[in-house]
Amino acid sequence: MATTATKQQPSGPVLDWAAGHGPVTGALSATTGAFAIATTGAATSMPPGWALAVGAAGALGHTVVGLRIRNAGRTITTRAASWLVGAGWTTWAMTHGPLTWAALGSLATIGVGIGAAARSAALYEEAREEEAIAAEQRQIARELSAERRAIAAEWADRIQRVCSITIRVVGVEQWETGAGYSIDAELPPGGATWNKIAAESARLSADARLPHGCTATASPGIDQGRVIIDVTTVNVLEEERTYPADYGPLSVHTGIPWGYRTNAEHILAYLREQCALVVGPTGSGKTNLVHAILAGFARAEDMLTWVIDLNAGSAGLPWVLPALGGQITTEDGKPVRPGVDWLAGTYDEAITMLDTAVKVAKQRKVGYQDLLAKANTDLLPISAQIPQIMLVIDEGAEILASPDRQMRKLAEKILEVIRISRAMGIRTVLTALGATGSVLGNLMIRREAKVRVALTGGETEGMDLGKMFPGSRGLRVDQAPYKGAGFMGTPESPAALFKAWRILPNQIRDIIAATSDRHPRLDDVSAKAAGPAYARRWDTDRTAWMRDHTPDAGPAGAESGLKLSALTGQEAVQVSPEDEMLRRFRAEIDAQFATAPEPGADEQPPTAAGLNLSALRGEQDSPAQQAALALLLSAGREGTGASAIARALADEYGTSRQTVVGWLRAWVKDGTAVRVGEGTKARYVHRQHTPES
């Protein structure tokens, strides 16, 4: 109301009781206001009682506002008194004439008086406010430190009783997540070590009556005479938490989050030099964890994931089929790249992949000599330009332990990759159904795979945590009786309880779409070594197995395959469901990627269908070939010829006409291009620009 009055009459008397005044402006405003009223009042013969009325109203207004904004009593009194003194002077001056020396002198004195009173009131107000804040903080600190002191005393006593060690607690930090606290304590002189307390973790947890799933774990403190004891009081492992919806970029150098600890903090796997071993019996949530791991790798800008899954491809297919089947596109409607870079679901393909990995590792050693010398390192600098290859082998530990002759061959190759490729940026993640002695007995695995996970999921059989996490004591399987929960230890983070996020099929699809543009391409040195084995990894004959397993692909019934519900009964009667599915699969791919061969190709037998997609061609071909394809595309309906393309590429790539002729022939064969005209008039038109399309 008052504000409205102010706005409506900017030149009139300001009746904003709540308006802020400093001691000087307040006094000035009061005295000049009083002077103005007195002179105008005297000139217009205003009855002097009006000034008193105005003063009384002013005093009342300020008092009401002061009370409302909880000013100190002293401030309210000062303001009200200012108004009343001012009003008294005005009344007197109006009767005796405001323009006399006595009137002016007394007004100035009143001004100084009001200023001084207001200044002291303002200082008092400020001090009062500060004191209130400080008192509040003191209260919080008192409560907190009382709680902390109680915790410190309780644990010093407990450690004395359980471990016979007298510690002196130097700090207690309550976690922001609210899931527990950490105690920083000094060990007594005389040789007590932190691991003596760590070894008694289970007894300490029991003594503290911690809920199931909560632990008291000791770890080294700031020096060897100190210990940190992390105590969890809320069981976050019990809850189901879905994979965090932020699919932002990650890097092999900054670590890949695999799940969270009992204090709800993320745990990262650093895999630049380490391999990983994930053990989880059936039903423990292993497949789910593999997906969470693949999600992290897909998000990385400097990692390419190669998956071997001889078990119906359930680990890799949900990352491939939605992309190849054209079920998802990027936000701007472009086709997406699969979430993994290569998927081997058959024995032969797995052998090819492992041979390729060995070749890449060896070629990188030779091809990057200069780079390594320049960077003064023997560790290949991994980046988006030279990506790390992560080989994920589902149930790979079982392959290593298999007595089967064929599997032994595969196992040898896996071990060779692990042995030779650490420096050259190829690492593996092996999963296992059980922590079999033969796997952990392998020196190579013990030495190279120090990122370890044991998913227990309530399973107590065959779970030897002592072997998985040597040196860590006090870990008990029954501490994590939930699916997706278990223990994780890395060189950076000692073995302790952990839980994987639940990752849902729709999240996998979202991640494929969100990360499609982010995946690196295999560097030229590696791509050359990898050769056609890598370049043609999505070819028909090599991906035929995906077709066979499509219907049951995906975690927990993920609809990662083709939409079988789209098949009409009639069609299904005429052709086998597999053939029909394949036909639709191809139709979707063709629609998406414009790679359909000439009309009529649909009638070809299903085995001729391919996943040789133009969207993926970029990564299969050399940069020169990609440039040639771009030239063909940009030539439009007119088309272009081998000589013109070769001329355009000569400077940058030194490509010969003969090479271009080879590519054009191949493109005509697979339907990417159409040849028009004969002899010297022969031209090639990209199928996007042919009249039929």
Ligand SMILES: Nc1ncnc2c1ncn2[C@@H]1O[C@H](COP(=O)(O)OP(=O)(O)OP(=O)(O)O)[C@@H](O)[C@H]1O
């Ligand atoms: N991190 C998790 N949080 C909550 N629930 C989970 C988690 N992981 C798995 N589950 C539950 O456990 C079920 C089995 O998970 P998953 O298929 O990953 O297990 P598995 O060990 O691979 O078993 P199988 O070998 O039989 O496939 C899931 O359907 C889900 O309900």
